[in-house]
Amino acid sequence: GLISGYKSRLDIYPYLDLVVAVQANVSNASLTEHLSHFILDELLDLARTQDWLFE
Secondary structure, three states: OEEOOEEEEEEEEHHHOEEEEEEEOOOOOOHHHHHHHHHHHHHOOOOOOOOOOOO
């Protein structure tokens, strides 16, 4: 969800029995999406093919 100055994201991966929730007090449009992908990559120990946070 998005409201002035805040943004949240909830990603549900039922086949992994995993939920990733990100909340931020900034309205940066891509921050919650990229942070969610970064967290998933770290939790699953995936090879880094993209730097989600700094590209």
